Amino acid sequence: MTTDAAGQRTPLYAIHCQLGARMTAFGGWEMPLSYRSILTEHQCVRTHAGLFDVSHMGEIEISGAGAAAALQYLTLNDVRLLQPYQLHYSALCNSTGGLLDDLTVCRLAEDRFLLIVNAANIAKDFAWITAHLGSGAQAHNVSDAHALLAIQGPAAETILQHLSPTPLAPLPYYHALSTRLGDVPALVSRTGYTGEDGFEVLLEASHAVAVWQAIMTAGTPHGLLPVGLAARDTLRLEARYLLYGQDMDETTNPFEVGLGWMIKFDKGAFIGREALQHLKATGVQRRLLGFVMQERGIPRAHYPVLHEGQVIGTVTSGTMSPTLGQAIGTALVQSRTMHPGSLIAIDIRHKAIPAEVVPAPFVPRRVRR
Numbered sequence: 001m002t003t004d005a006a007g008q009r010t011p012l013y014a015i016h017c018q019l020g021a022r023m024t025a026f027g028g029w030e031m032p033l034s035y036r037s038i039l040t041e042h043q044c045v046r047t048h049a050g051l052f053d054v055s056h057m058g059e060i061e062i063s064g065a066g067a068a069a070a071l072q073y074l075t076l077n078d079v080r081l082l083q084p085y086q087l088h089y090s091a092l093c094n095s096t097g098g099l100l101d102d103l104t105v106c107r108l109a110e111d112r113f114l115l116i117v118n119a120a121n122i123a124k125d126f127a128w129i130t131a132h133l134g135s136g137a138q139a140h141n142v143s144d145a146h147a148l149l150a151i152q153g154p155a156a157e158t159i160l161q162h163l164s165p166t167p168l169a170p171l172p173y174y175h176a177l178s179t180r181l182g183d184v185p186a187l188v189s190r191t192g193y194t195g196e197d198g199f200e201v202l203l204e205a206s207h208a209v210a211v212w213q214a215i216m217t218a219g220t221p222h223g224l225l226p227v228g229l230a231a232r233d234t235l236r237l238e239a240r241y242l243l244y245g246q247d248m249d250e251t252t253n254p255f256e257v258g259l260g261w262m263i264k265f266d267k268g269a270f271i272g273r274e275a276l277q278h279l280k281a282t283g284v285q286r287r288l289l290g291f292v293m294q295e296r297g298i299p300r301a302h303y304p305v306l307h308e309g310q311v312i313g314t315v316t317s318g319t320m321s322p323t324l325g326q327a328i329g330t331a332l333v334q335s336r337t338m339h340p341g342s343l344i345a346i347d348i349r350h351k352a353i354p355a356e357v358v359p360a361p362f363v364p365r366r367v368r369r
Contacts, residue, residue, distance in 0.1 A: 010055035011147050011208040019226055027120035027245075029056040032228040041231035042322045045194055048223030049153030051215055052232060054200070055208065058122035058143040060115040060129060066136025067111050074132055074271060075105065076254065078264035082107040087174045087189060090262055091254065092128060093272035097279055098250040101125050102242065102259070104191065106176055114187075114202075116148070118244045132271060147208035151215060152198030152235075154366075155222040160199055162218040163211075164188065168199070173368045182214050193232070195239025195365040234319050237328065240290055240361035246301055247288060247316040247330055255279055256332065257288045258360070288316065288332050289357050291344060292324070297353040299329035304347040307335065315346060323363045329355075 007030045016023065021032035032053065034041060044050050062071060071079045077090035084107055092100040101121045106114045117125045126141045133139055151160055161168050166179040168188070176189035184207040192198040203211055216224060233243070242248055248257045253276065263276055293299065299318030304311045313333030321328045329346070338344070340359045345352035 008056070010053055011205045012053045012055065012212055015209060015212060016053065016226075021226075021228060024229065026229055027056060027118070029119055031056060032226070034228040034230045035226050038230045038234065039322050041225060041227040042234050044223065044225045045153045045196055045227060045231065045235055046323060047154065048225075049151060049155040049159055049198070049219060050194075050225055050227035050231070051212070051219065052150040052152065052227050053147075053212070054150050055147040055205070056119035057148050058117040058119060058125065058141070059146050059148075059202070060117060060122075060126055061112070061140045061142050062115065062129070062133075062137055063112045063140075064137040065111055066134055067113055070132075070134050070137040071105065071113055072267055073134065073269060074129060075103075076259075076263045076270065076272075077105070078267045079105060079107065079113070080267065084109055085176045085178075087176060087191060088262075089174075091259065092125060093254070093276070094250060095272055095275060097253040097272045097275035099244075099248045099252055099254060099257070099259075100128060100250060102244055102248070106187075106189065120245060145205060147203055147205045147211075149201045149203075149208070149212060149215070150192055150198060151201070151219070151224075152192045152194040152196045152227075153224075154197065155219070155224065156196070156198040159215065159219040159222050159224055160188070160201075163214055181211050184211055186211070190368055192367075193239075193241050194235040195241070195361065195363060195367065196235075197366060197368045233317075234322060237317050237319055237330070238321055238323055238361065238363040239365050240330070242288075243317060247332075252286075252332065253279055253284065255284045256286045283336070285336070286313065286332055286334050287336070287338075288330055289338055290328065290330050290360050290362060291346075291355040292358050292362070293327035293329075293346065294354040294356055296327075297346065297348040297351075298327050299331075299346045299348065299355075305331045305333055306345040306347060306352055307333075307338075307342075309352075311347075312344070318346075321362060328362050
């Protein structure tokens, strides 16, 4: 990782520039927005495979005899259910139930865990974790030492298998394995944020360029392309995956954004437990819903959402769906009565454009189960 006036740079920054990527600021990082057209990159992931640099994401290691107990207290999900090299999706909450961050937890050993956190929240999360860690556990921010690549799409397994001596086909969804990609040790997990089958590859930052190039060489015959943040966003929204800082933040709670399923109240004490129990008992007034535009117009974050002429909420994420050929979005609304088929409107430049509430996801997810 390097830093300059424009922001932090991943170990692959020079590669992105060589490939002619349009760079953009994202979460304090200078990242590739796109290399070709967004449509080309998006469709390539849906039909073949795409390679993403996600090294801006943070890695925090929790270890020691008290590591499991610490994570039980810090996070919403139940780490007792994790076997070594298994992952789950979870979150950090504050005492009022507000979402500090969403993250994945990978159990590397009985007393060692790896957390993958959002780029803009690395410092905040690490400070929160160390302040609430308890005895018998140590936390280390190892983000700068690592690079993270994601290869996603129907051909992802075939491409990555060219480099890995360990069979990848038996690896279940949300499980990981240690292997070598060429001569480079790597932690490979069957995870991703596109709705397609694929893998995320964690390795030492010093090997990022070599492994990126090796994957591209192996993948070129299979139609692999590098993919930037713009297509990553359209892909994740079609799959109805949430984006921290847009769809959720400290002012929202898990029930409002559809993450109540990850809360395991029977595991004992954890930060936010009492507040979340109260919210579950009383119900929430707001909730996140998905919608499809019925006429031309692109919904953007913060656009007002209307029902019968009254503002009931705001758009959190929106885009033109390359797969559906329609504009789609998510919105946080003050209503318990909205359901699939309900009609709303989005205020786009002071014009109410009709939209229909639809179930999640917008496009069926094709992850390996």
